[in-house]
Amino acid sequence: MSTDNIYDPIQISNEFLSGQEISNQVSIEQGFNVEIFEVSKNLSFIKNFGNVAVFKYGTKALLIDTGMAISSNQVVKILKQWGIEEIEYIIYTHGHVDHVSGTDIILNAFKTDLLKIVSHEKVVERFDRYKKTIGYNGIINQRQFGLPTPVFPEDFRYPDITYQDTFEINFNDSVINLIHGKGETDDATYVYSSKEDAIFTGDFFIWSLPNAGNPSKAQRYVGSWGEVLSDISKYNAEYLFPGHGPLIKGKKIIKEILLNTSDCLLWIEENVLKLMNQGNSLRDIQNKIRLPDKYNLPYLLSSYDDFTFLVNSVWRQYGGWYSGIPSELKPPSLFEMGCAYINMAGSNENLVLFLKSLLSDKKYKEASVIIDSVSAVEPDIYQDLKNLIYSSLSDEESSLMAKGIYNFNVDM
Ligand SMILES: [Zn+2]
Structure with missing residues (x-):
């Protein structure tokens, strides 16, 4: 038939x-x-x-x-x-x-x-x-x-x-x-x-x-x-x-x-390599590189994977896993870093207030760096803020992969 x-x-x-x-x-x-x-x-x-x-x-x-x-x-x-x-x-x-x-x-x-x-x-x-x-x-x-x-x-x-x-x-x-x-x-x-x-x-x-x-x-x-x-x-x-x-x-x-x-x-690989050869760290490259407007085509959108992740992929292929930032070579445990943040703020109450001010300024990425650490120390105190930060980050993303990872860290 x-x-x-x-x-x-x-x-x-x-x-x-x-x-x-x-x-x-x-x-x-x-x-x-x-x-x-x-x-x-x-x-x-x-x-x-x-x-x-x-x-x-x-x-x-x-x-x-x-x-x-x-x-x-x-x-x-x-x-x-x-x-x-x-x-x-x-x-x-x-x-x-x-x-x-x-x-x-x-x-x-x-x-x-x-x-x-x-x-x-x-x-x-x-x-x-x-x-x-x-x-x-x-x-x-x-x-x-x-x-x-x-x-x-x-x-x-x-x-x-x-x-x-x-x-x-x-x-x-x-x-x-x-x-x-x-x-x-x-x-x-x-x-x-x-x-x-x-x-x-x-x-x-x-x-x-x-x-x-x-x-x-x-x-x-x-x-x-x-x-x-x-x-x-x-x-x-x-x-x-x-x-x-x-x-x-x-x-x-x-x-x-x-x-x-x-x-x-080919543009992505060539330009990541150019920035690598100039001595930039991975994070510098992630923040410097932008995909040219001519690639804003219906079949090249970051709907599944994400442009930034392709940048990372070229870095890993040619440069290994070290990001070029020395504190990321042997980082402290999240618990140790969380204790340092809480000490720096003076108390959990102060840190909660600070995180809330970051959230009201929509500085979700900055807040996420802190929340990963402090919620390893005091999970109950920071859970609601952690949910808010990662669901806000997920909402900002277009790619299924970034959304999936952020949402996985939301515990409702
Ligand atoms: Zn497939």
């Missing part, structure tokens, strides 16, 4: 690109309502949290990513409705759980005699690393997405075939090209099909400022990400399947989006 394409991601893309206000297309809620859009009789886009692409050949499928496990039953239903009976290939664009954790549920619902899962070789190392950090990653997800409890899978479906630089799969009498690049992760693959004139970027494109700066994750690669996007633009594809958010159609707009995003990332 073919779908009637009631759901039209291309229309959503066009509205978004023309600057119209639309609902957040990269939120985790996108996975609660899985939709399919048929691009051609052999290729469909499946909207999910972690989109899925499906190539069809008879009743056989090649999937690019499998999405989050929470929505896999919906993906299975949609694949069956589209006439799929067997999964022959799965390509992982990278090893993040929102792209691979649906694999087991999907495979259990189809014939898999010919199955081969293909990924870049570093996906294996990632899964091994995840098994060492299940607790930590659960807490990150809880904090980042505002979930009620820590959530992270305990096991992963490993690839059957791995590659290093490039790989080719023959499916439906056509060649599907896999190309490795470093960006959000070191294990990333983008995929090209000349027959369908389509590029599958995985998370190299996600409809917001690239999340190369996540504060709680392993190293990400701002400059390399920019170079890869420039390479991807050279395929001149008619369709772009992003890792998150709606499908894009049109060679001209796709090239423009890819090159603007590339340019923005």
